[in-house]
Amino acid sequence: MADNSGRAAGWLSLPRTGWWAAGVTLALVLLTLLAPLPAALAVGAAPQERQVTISARSFAFEPGTVHVNRGDTVIVNLESTDVVHGLYVDGYGLATQAEPGRPGQLSFVADRTGAFRFRCNVACGNLHPFMIGKLVVGPNLTWLRAIAATLITAIGAMTFFWAR
Amino acid sequence: MRYALSEIPVVKRMLRTRWLQWSLTALTLLFFVLAIIAGLVGTPAGNRNFGIVFVWIVWWALLILLLVPFAGRLWCGVCPIPAPGEWLQRRALVQPRPGGKLYTLGKKWPKAFRNIWLQNAGFLGVALFSSIILTTPMATALVLLGFMIVAIGTSLVFERRTFCRYLCPVGGFIGLYSQVAPLELRVKDAAVCASHTEKTCYTGSDEGYGCPWLIFPGGLTNNTACGLCTECLKTCTRDNIAIFVRQPGADLLKTTGHKLDEAYKGLIMLACAFIYSTVLIGPWGVLKETARAVGTPGWFAYAGIFLALNLAILPGLFWLAVRSGQLVGNSIKTPMRKLFADYAAVLVPLGLTAWVAFTLSFVLVNFSYAWSVLSDPLGWGWNLLGTVSLKWTPYIPGLVPYLQVPVLLIGLTAALALALRTARQHGQSPWAAAPVAIFCTAATLGLLGLYLA
Numbered sequence: 001m002a003d004n005s006g007r008a009a010g011w012l013s014l015p016r017t018g019w020w021a022a023g024v025t026l027a028l029v030l031l032t033l034l035a036p037l038p039a040a041l042a043v044g045a046a047p048q049e050r051q052v053t054i055s056a057r058s059f060a061f062e063p064g065t066v067h068v069n070r071g072d073t074v075i076v077n078l079e080s081t082d083v084v085h086g087l088y089v090d091g092y093g094l095a096t097q098a099e100p101g102r103p104g105q106l107s108f109v110a111d112r113t114g115a116f117r118f119r120c121n122v123a124c125g126n127l128h129p130f131m132i133g134k135l136v137v138g139p140n141l142t143w144l145r146a147i148a149a150t151l152i153t154a155i156g157a158m159t160f161f162w163a164r
Numbered sequence: 165m166r167y168a169l170s171e172i173p174v175v176k177r178m179l180r181t182r183w184l185q186w187s188l189t190a191l192t193l194l195f196f197v198l199a200i201i202a203g204l205v206g207t208p209a210g211n212r213n214f215g216i217v218f219v220w221i222v223w224w225a226l227l228i229l230l231l232v233p234f235a236g237r238l239w240c241g242v243c244p245i246p247a248p249g250e251w252l253q254r255r256a257l258v259q260p261r262p263g264g265k266l267y268t269l270g271k272k273w274p275k276a277f278r279n280i281w282l283q284n285a286g287f288l289g290v291a292l293f294s295s296i297i298l299t300t301p302m303a304t305a306l307v308l309l310g311f312m313i314v315a316i317g318t319s320l321v322f323e324r325r326t327f328c329r330y331l332c333p334v335g336g337f338i339g340l341y342s343q344v345a346p347l348e349l350r351v352k353d354a355a356v357c358a359s360h361t362e363k364t365c366y367t368g369s370d371e372g373y374g375c376p377w378l379i380f381p382g383g384l385t386n387n388t389a390c391g392l393c394t395e396c397l398k399t400c401t402r403d404n405i406a407i408f409v410r411q412p413g414a415d416l417l418k419t420t421g422h423k424l425d426e427a428y429k430g431l432i433m434l435a436c437a438f439i440y441s442t443v444l445i446g447p448w449g450v451l452k453e454t455a456r457a458v459g460t461p462g463w464f465a466y467a468g469i470f471l472a473l474n475l476a477i478l479p480g481l482f483w484l485a486v487r488s489g490q491l492v493g494n495s496i497k498t499p500m501r502k503l504f505a506d507y508a509a510v511l512v513p514l515g516l517t518a519w520v521a522f523t524l525s526f527v528l529v530n531f532s533y534a535w536s537v538l539s540d541p542l543g544w545g546w547n548l549l550g551t552v553s554l555k556w557t558p559y560i561p562g563l564v565p566y567l568q569v570p571v572l573l574i575g576l577t578a579a580l581a582l583a584l585r586t587a588r589q590h591g592q593s594p595w596a597a598a599p600v601a602i603f604c605t606a607a608t609l610g611l612l613g614l615y616l617a
Contacts, residue, residue, distance in 0.1 A: 064449055114616070
């Protein structure tokens with residue numbers, strides 16, 4: 001519902017220039033989050049083979065966070081110290097299982113960058129749904145993009161609402 | 165800009181009948197009782213127990229992702245917790261007693277507690293033990309049972325839905341975040357209410373009960389205390405009350421009436437979103453173990469940090485931001501307490517989107533447990549619907565971060581808009597909003613860091 005000044009009421013009461021500014025901010029945020037980057041930026045250190053031993057116990061992985069680089073061949077040795085545990089990597093859809101004395105193994109090329117949760121996929125007790133670790137495949141462009149998008153949003157929103 | 169949804173004839177008929185709401189409440193009560201039974205006698209394995217899966221995954225997802233953001237307090241209108249107490253109070257199930265008479269001692273709730281401080285304390289208590297309550301069927305059952313017993317006891321002693329209004333730990337944050345919803349119950353014309361001497365919406369009539377939430381609908385200016393029970397739609401003899409679709413967040417645009425208890429609720433909710441995102445879905449096993457080891461020295465340290473974050477550190481940082489703004493904006497005359505409470509409106513969109521982001525991170529991954537639990541709610545080896553063999557399947561786990569980012573950015577944008585609006589409404593320079601804007605931006609970056617870094 002428009003009032004006499006031609007501005008809509010409440011949240012939507014923005015002048016036309018305001019809508020332009022909102023559009024530009026939104027476009028910049030989308031560009032920051034989604035635009036493909038030059039290959040040179042997306043590639044980190046030279047790919048290598050990484051052996052990672054992850055120890056699983058109720059309800060923790062040790063180490064809890066694993067860092068690799070894009071293109072690395074990652075070989076995960078999962079060892080369990082108490083009961084049967086699993087390891088499922090979000091975003092990669094890969095899984096393995098281990099029980100005491102019987103380690104599991106997982107091998108994959110880390111071809112997607114970002115932070116991915118890995119989690120136990122064998123019910124192991126009450127906190128099982130929260131038995132979680134993190135695989136960070138660098139360069140973590142998702143995080144960098146999110147930082148940039150947040151700052152653009154903050155600056156854009158402040159600029160946009162400042163003049164109203 | 166609003167549209168009277170309840171004026172659509174079929175909607176109006178549905179809202180006027182007492183059967184619809186009663187049936188929905190009876191249905192949720194059935195699920196609620198099953199959750200308690202499953203917790204008490206079912207398997208202790210949380211992911212195979214109806215109580216855990218349906219309360220903390222299915223219901224929680226429904227509440228945070230759909231009901232609260234889009235329908236406000238709609239859940240409160242069909243919540244099973246106060247239902248038995250209310251039915252006892254009314255000595256009726258569906259149709260009202262003549263004149264809406266209630267059978268209760270009808271005591272008034274003490275004036276000192278007519279706020280949401282007790283709800284804040286209750287929520288903190290549940291949140292402090294959340295790593296046990298959320299994962300242990302027996303603990304969930306006892307908490308739910310406890311809520312219901314307190315609700316029944318309260319309804320026998322105090323008037324109407326005193327429990328919902330002043331005690332329910334869940335109702336406190338639903339009320340706070342319901343201000344965001346694009347739905348509201350309001351009167352159509354305040355002048356009609358002013359000339360209506362009987363005020364049947366508050367006192368009750370043969371058609372229904374006086375507002376169970378102890379509100380005079382004619383004075384409603386925000387959603388926080390209206391439980392959408394629709395009694396007033398039935399009792400208003402002037403047909404002057406409606407449910408409207410409106411601009412999202414319309415309640416937050418006003419400056420008057422913000423209170424310190426609601427400000428603290430916003431801060432507690434934001435702090436808990438951080439703590440849950442760190443402890444429950446973070447990669448630090450030692451934190452999970454410590455949070456669960458109740459009574460150990462480590463747990464006392466955890467409890468101390470938990471309470472300090474909720475009650476002192478985050479509120480302290482927010483106070484510093486508001487105080488800095490007061491100095492920058494050259495508005496020393498406005499009391500800090502008022503500025504603090506008014507600026508806390510920014511915490512509503514910020515906190516709600518933080519909870520949506522947190523919920524996305526575990527609900528989609530764990531939702532598939534619901535299919536097997538439907539067939540075997542107690543974990544006793546049944547296969548009622550033939551779905552017990554459906555295995556755990558995480559739904560779109562790789563996409564979750566791409567949903568969390570826009571959700572948090574929407575919350576940040578709304579928070580910054582509110583910060584600047586609050587500054588203007590207090591006659592401050594827009595620069596006064598800058599420290600609060602930095603607080604909001606830092607909170608968003610902090611949450612994104614927990615999810616994406």
